[in-house]
Amino acid sequence: MKTLLCEIDLGAIRHNYRLLQRHAGAARVVGIVKADGYGHGDVPVAMALQREGCSHFAVARVHEGIKLRQAGIEGEILIMSGSFPSEFSALREFNLSTVVYTEENIEEMISAGITAPVHIKIDTGMNRLGFRPQKLEQVYQTLQRAGFDIKGVMTHMASADEPGASSIQQQEDLFFQTTDSFRNGLQEHITNSAGIFTLGKLGTLARPGIMLYGANPLPESSIDLRPAMSFKTRILQVKPVYKGEGISYGHTYIAKKDMTIAVIAAGYADGYSRLLSNRARVLVNGELAPQVGRICMDMSMVDITHISAKRGDEVVLFGEQQGRRIYAAELAEIMGTIDYEVFCSISPRVKRMYTGS
Template sequence: MKTIFCEIHLPHIRHNFRLLQQRAGHTRIVGVVKADAYGHGDVPVALCLQSEGCTHFAVARVHEGIKLRKAGIHGDILIMSGSFPNEFAALREFNLTTVVYCEENIEEMVREGISVPVHIKINTGMNRLGFRPDRLPWVYRTLTEAGFAVRGIMTHMACADEPGSPTIGAQENLFYRSLEPYFQEGMLGHLSNSAGIFTLDNLGSLARPGIMLYGGNPFADKTVDLRPAMTFKTKILQVKRVFPGEGISYGHSFVADREMLVATVAAGYADGYSRLLSNKARVLVNGQYAPQVGRVCMDMSMVDVTHIQPARGDEVVLFGEQRGQCIYASELAELMGTIDYEVFCGISPRVKRIYTGA
């Protein structure tokens, strides 16, 4: 019996992929499935995207790429955080493409005598990883002379989700000026994340949407027809009466001011339902909104169901849809002072993922 689980609706991921590919035109969409596909399950999502014609995938770590290869992903798999010497043999064995972003990384690869496909990352303003653009001639020459196949040049946008930001144009212009001397048939140039598909003038050869594949929207304007793929569900463990003056949960941060019907539900911060949501969030019970009350515990939390009168075992939706009503992950993110990326990625491995519409 499933007490708490995430339902992943694969047709919504298919829809989002098609929408983004249509928007991107001739630019090929990369399926960004790092961090277990933002908590949605990397293998099921990658196989779903592969069946839609996706030929390029991106992860952060080498072990993520190996997992995809073993699961039957045939396309190019890009390791965006690069690799260390103890991982070089696996790059070759599993035909993985690594990103190179610093001189020490090049020295390691040349010293180890490994020859694998690489993408060069340049830093155009994110200041996270990458070579300064003026170092690109040296990087390209050093890699090609050492026998590496330079398949692509990339960067990452810092403010693509802020339409009108001058940083967008500045990074885009610097990237394409830097890329121009090296552009040739087959060379991939890419800089766009989810938001960039809608704010950049030139998307390049590839675009790397992450959050939008899963139905998250980085913009305040929610007019894009994205469909959230995940619904976070649990069950009621107990329904009880609480009387005026009685406190609920640790520290009695909530004290009843009237007689209430309170449901204890099987969801806590060990499941990824953050303690920061205490006395702030709402859930769906039998198609009606119910406020969360008291501090969220490790395995449980409480909700006010006085107006609903549910029973033990009834379904509770923490975010997602139920009977025509919806709580978006972005609503929880705002209450937590974060972004929906973190909400998705923070759901614990002990929460089973169930796939529908395969």
């Protein structure tokens, strides 16, 4: 094993894709592989999904779409954050679809003579990107007159991961009422991961992101997702610390008794957040060990007084070891964030290793 690595189980991602496709029914699942596949590796994940039959992919930026196409990803690749004039030629060269959500962007494309495949985004309540729903017909007509290949109409849910939220039904109703007269031949997509399980209607495409990677934004529900990422490191040194001594910067942890600590090769530069200091726990030889002292840039310390361990032993920051598991969601809760951010924060210097292809 490398000193520090993320193990990515592509078999788990393929399992999650099949599960989500079953739940999505007639709606085709789009492989969301933006942000380097939520830190899991965009190309390996997309290739695994393509082998599983996925024919639609989506990323946030044009350069992400280029990377996928150059790696041999076929089918539609959608740029969800749209594109700027400097990127228009790449849309044509690499056969990328782009989302349009402003009149200015449409005018830029028309002026440049670019009529790339487009998806129109309407804002049904997220109040992020998108046209107001009442503008859809005007936008559609403008694009049609200019000769654009209009592939679909889309929106984004604000609270799909909060079952019972009134905005779910409001957004769903507004979207399908707005798109009712545009359905012939157009793809409709409204749902993210949670929406597959909380919306009454999904349209023709579904856009699960985080669930593809095995994290569940609906913790109260029982969904057979398989976590795909394990974050692992090794012990650099085992050493005694005596009662009353402080550990790490600022001595924010003072030993209450004689103890044994392990210095491990993982710090905030690797994506093991400083916010976890004195609050997280890791797995060492199948046992839970609390993290102690401030997390440093490249190292952290854990209390292994109760564990027999030595230099070079594996340490699991999140993932499974000897039948026990720490979930990324546990770290996210400590940090006051979501597991999406935990995955995306893992540094590029952390080696990715793939299994289950």
